[in-house]
Amino acid sequence: xxxxxxxxxxxxxxxxxxxxxxxxxxxxxxxxxxxxxxxxxxxxxxxxxxxxxxxxxxxxxxxxxxxxxxxxxxxxxxxxxxxxxxxxxxxxxxxxxxxxxxxxxxxxxxxxxxxxxxxxxxxxxxxxxxxxxxxxxxxxxxxxxxxxxxxxxxxxxxxxxxxxxxxxxxxxxxxxxxxxxxxxxxxxxxxxxxxxxxxxxxxxxxxxxxxxxxxxxxxxxxxxxxxxxxxxxxxxxxxxxxxxxxxxxxxxxxxxxxxxxxxxxxxxxxxxxxxxxxxxxxxxxxxxxxxxxxxxxxxxxxxxxxxxxxxxxxxxxxxxxxxxxxxxxxxxxxxxxxxxxxxxxxxxxxxxxxxxxxxxxxxxxxxx
Ligand code: UD1
Numbered sequence: 272x273x274x275x276x277x278x279x280x281x282x283x284x285x286x287x288x289x290x291x292x293x294x295x296x297x298x299x300x301x302x303x304x305x306x307x308x309x310x311x312x313x314x315x316x317x318x319x320x321x322x323x324x325x326x327x328x329x330x331x332x333x334x335x336x337x338x339x340x341x342x343x344x345x346x347x348x349x350x351x352x353x354x355x356x357x358x359x360x361x362x363x364x365x366x367x368x369x370x371x372x373x374x375x376x377x378x379x380x381x382x383x384x385x386x387x388x389x390x391x392x393x394x395x396x397x398x399x400x401x402x403x404x405x406x407x408x409x410x411x412x413x414x415x416x417x418x419x420x421x422x423x424x425x426x427x428x429x430x431x432x433x434x435x436x437x438x439x440x441x442x443x444x445x446x447x448x449x450x451x452x453x454x455x456x457x458x459x460x461x462x463x464x465x466x467x468x469x470x471x472x473x474x475x476x477x478x479x480x481x482x483x484x485x486x487x488x489x490x491x492x493x494x495x496x497x498x499x500x501x502x503x504x505x506x507x508x509x510x511x512x513x514x515x516x517x518x519x520x521x522x523x524x525x526x527x528x529x530x531x532x533x534x535x536x537x538x539x540x541x542x543x544x545x546x547x548x549x550x551x552x553x554x555x556x557x558x559x560x561x562x563x564x565x566x567x568x569x570x571x572x573x574x575x576x577x578x579x580x581x582x583x584x585x586x587x588x589x590x591x592x593x594x595x596x597x598x599x600x601x602x603x604x605x606x607x608x609x610x611x612x613x614x615x616x617x618x619x620x621x622x623x624x625x626x627x628x629x630x631x632x633x634x635x636x637x638x639x
Pocket of ligand 1: 283284285312313314315318339340345370371372373403404479511512513516554555
């Protein structure tokens, strides 16, 4: 039997924990042969290597080393440099995850060569086209053959865009596969003592979206209210490279009076999230992770492409509105924590479901 060749693409920090369970599920089946391509969109040890280590992922088979750049330059560099890999290895399917520039670029390169694409985490929409990720999501979904969705809104959005039902597969959330596989170890190894923190006695903050960090006045207003929160409960803030650059270059290096750290590895961050009293974030994935953990989350954005985290989970949108942020923190600090209500199919088996669909459909196509 000729094995089905699956080329998986990872580029940036939020991709690695989504690709890890997919590779594991496929490598366990004789049907698949896999190749892992790292685009190099994220390249700092703390943004990339640390994740491979924590997740027990194999080294990438190919690293394209594209690095940073404008959206056009970064996307173009992935497009240009992945094409020879596709021509050389001739995959039967390219698997892309999430919504980063590497996701879109790998998709375009593949479909132009006639290689079908499977998009994991399809159909999410913020309906905000000023977000680079929204453009990446729309374009990737438009040309992918398999659309694997993580929550019901994904399929609803795709149907509204006229996508054929046969392309849509509700499989659950691969990032939660990884969370469930690692959370016990992450709790056991959480560096609370080292950071001088108590379980349930601190807030955890992440901030890196261009809409929050690129304008120094906006960022300063956010830091002002977050410093207020820090007076009430310590705010631990692992600083993303984009945000660090904004502080250094646009704010005269005035460092916010919060508990700052370098970007953290997967396990450390997960452990800190699991024991946090609350999380403040503008990330997409963290909205889902806090919902799975039952930790209250205030999202510093006006919209979310992950509505189930608000409808069923622990998430609340507060944007950049100072009074909403204050009220959200007040409420969380005053309330008893409710037991988590975990969304449907966020059960640790999403990657297996994806492997099932691909095995069934690829074998039918090729008569394997
Ligand atoms: C990217 C994704 C975003 C995701 C985020 C997670 C896109 C459009 N955006 O944003 O969806 O939430 O990753 O981090 O793909 N830098 C370093 N070292 C690195 C990587 C980046 O110093 O290893 C710095 C560079 O100055 C770079 C800047 O961070 O210019 C931004 O990196 P980039 O990959 O363009 O986007 P992110 O903001 O990380």
